[in-house]
Amino acid sequence: MSVETGxxxxxxxxxxxxxxxxxxxxxxxxxxxxxxxxxxxxxxxxALADALLENEVTKEALRKKW
Numbered sequence: 001m002s003v004e005t006g007x008x009x010x011x012x013x014x015x016x017x018x019x020x021x022x023x024x025x026x027x028x029x030x031x032x033x034x035x036x037x038x039x040x041x042x043x044x045x046x047a048l049a050d051a052l053l054e055n056e057v058t059k060e061a062l063r064k065k066w
Contacts, residue, residue: 003043010042013049 003009010017022028024037044052052058 001039007043007045008049010044010049010052014052 010019019040019042021037021040021042023034024040026032028034
C-alpha cells in the first residue's frame, strides 16, 4: 500500500509510536470497519513527521498506551 507524494505512514518514520485508528477496526461507533479505511495505520505529511521526530515530549506521549 502506498500514499500520495508528500505523505508517509507515520509508523514507518516514528518507531514505537502507538495509535488507534478506530475507523479501520470493528471497535468504533458504527460497529464495523468504515469503507475506505483499509488498514489500521496513520498517514501524515512529511512536515508532521519531521515535527514529531524533533519533539521528544510528543514522541514519548505517542508511545504511551491510553
